[in-house]
Amino acid sequence: MAAWVRFVAVLELLPGVFDGQLRRDSGVxxxxxxxxxxxxxxxxxxxxxxxxxGATNATLSRLSHVVQRLEDRGxxxxxxxPGDGRAINARLTESGWAKxxxxxxxxxxxxxxxxIDVLTPEQIEQLAxxxxxILASVDLPGPMAAGYRRYDEPGDAKES
Amino acid sequence: MAAWVRFVAVLELLPGVFDGQLRRDSGVxxxxxxxxxxxxxxxxxxxxxxxxxGATNATLSRLSHVVQRLEDRGxxxxxxxPGDGRAINARLTESGWAKxxxxxxxxxxxxxxxxIDVLTPEQIEQLAxxxxxILASVDLPGPMAAGYRRYDEPGDAKES
DNA sequence: CCGCGAAAGTTGAAGCGACAACTTGATTCA
DNA sequence: TGAATCAAGTTGTCGCTTCAACTTTCGCGG
Numbered sequence: 620m621a622a623w624v625r626f627v628a629v630l631e632l633l634p635g636v637f638d639g640q641l642r643r644d645s646g647v648x649x650x651x652x653x654x655x656x657x658x659x660x661x662x663x664x665x666x667x668x669x670x671x672x673g674a675t676n677a678t679l680s681r682l683s684h685v686v687q688r689l690e691d692r693g694x695x696x697x698x699x700x701p702g703d704g705r706a707i708n709a710r711l712t713e714s715g716w717a718k719x720x721x722x723x724x725x726x727x728x729x730x731x732x733x734x735i736d737v738l739t740p741e742q743i744e745q746l747a748x749x750x751x752x753i754l755a756s757v758d759l760p761g762p763m764a765a766g767y768r769r770y771d772e773p774g775d776a777k778e779s
Numbered sequence: 780m781a782a783w784v785r786f787v788a789v790l791e792l793l794p795g796v797f798d799g800q801l802r803r804d805s806g807v808x809x810x811x812x813x814x815x816x817x818x819x820x821x822x823x824x825x826x827x828x829x830x831x832x833g834a835t836n837a838t839l840s841r842l843s844h845v846v847q848r849l850e851d852r853g854x855x856x857x858x859x860x861p862g863d864g865r866a867i868n869a870r871l872t873e874s875g876w877a878k879x880x881x882x883x884x885x886x887x888x889x890x891x892x893x894x895i896d897v898l899t900p901e902q903i904e905q906l907a908x909x910x911x912x913i914l915a916s917v918d919l920p921g922p923m924a925a926g927y928r929r930y931d932e933p934g935d936a937k938e939s
Numbered sequence: 940c941c942g943c944g945a946a947a948g949t950t951g952a953a954g955c956g957a958c959a960a961c962t963t964g965a966t967t968c969a
Numbered sequence: 970t971g972a973a974t975c976a977a978g979t980t981g982t983c984g985c986t987t988c989a990a991c992t993t994t995c996g997c998g999g
Contacts, residue, residue: 622907631836705964705977737912745905747782752897865947865994
């Protein structure tokens with residue numbers, strides 16, 4: 620119970636820390652940063668919207684809005700996907716790549732300062748295991764779904 | 780690094796899970812629930828806005844809006860604080876108490892299902908320690924030391 | 940006792956996310 | 970083949986959060 624209260628505080632405060640730092644220093648949301656980060660790590664810096672949504676744990680609606688804003692700022696571009704007329708490829712532009720290179724150091728430093736550096740190596744491994752366990756119960760379609768899939772959950776009835 | 784990606788996914792997904800469950804089942808946001816929960820655990824079910832903000836890790840502005848909405852729905856009430864003309868006491872109403880009693884079981888069940896029950900007792904302790912470490916680095920620039928004060932408060936801290 | 944700065948809240952505008960409705964392109968199957 | 974169905978995205982609206990003023994009150998020094 621005490622653990623829960625503190626964990627809730629973390630859930631409440633950490634996103635604001637990252638969001639604030641990125642917005643002040645680079646004019647980007649944490650989620651925008653994450654979207655561009657995923658694109659930048661992809662061969663061709665291009666991904667279909669649906670896959671990008673899966674990789675960033677977002678709904679298509681949310682991603683659509685975000686990509687719209689990023690496109691207005693010239694950080695990504697939308698290309699029709701050859702072979703499937705309804706799919707759209709999102710691609711990180713050169714400008715977007717430059718934005719990432721400018722924003723990454725500050726963000727990484729913030730992550731280190733508030734998470735990595737305050738934990739021991741054992742705690743980091745523990746955090747990974749804990750996150751895995753939680754994700755398994757929450758994350759029905761997940762990030763890195765390949766090789767990560769569980770066949771079924773016991774008694775997990777997610778009501779509508 | 781792999782730990783970080785998974786932890787980010789947790790930070791991204793868990794709030795939505797709790798928020799969705801509470802909104803569907805009880806018509807309350809997770810933060811509204813948390814605000815009322817803190818009030819319900821306070822002697823007199825009453826707290827000054829600033830202290831409530833500290834206990835819920837929120838800004839005064841955010842809390843003001845939320846309490847406004849809760850007051851419109853009759854779940855809390857605002858009382859001028861005797862002794863300090865600028866302070867406001869937020870108090871959980873009977874209706875708000877009833878709402879909490881109705882909402883709590885479902886929320887607790889959700890928390891258990893997605894967090895408590897998927898972790899071992901050791902992991903829960905680890906999570907508490909990890910949360911503590913992260914909070915310590917996040918609270919430094921902020922007035923949020925109250926997260927710990929919530930449970931060792933002897934009676935009413937109205938005058939200092 | 941007066942003025943000044945800080946504390947406690949409030950307010951309004953702007954931005955982001957959730958949700959539902961909608962459009963359009965692919966699939967399936969009778 | 971053609972109609973029903975599903976998948977991929979988009980759009981619009983609404984509610985919540987943030988940010989920057991703003992108001993009022995308290996405390997303090999002159």
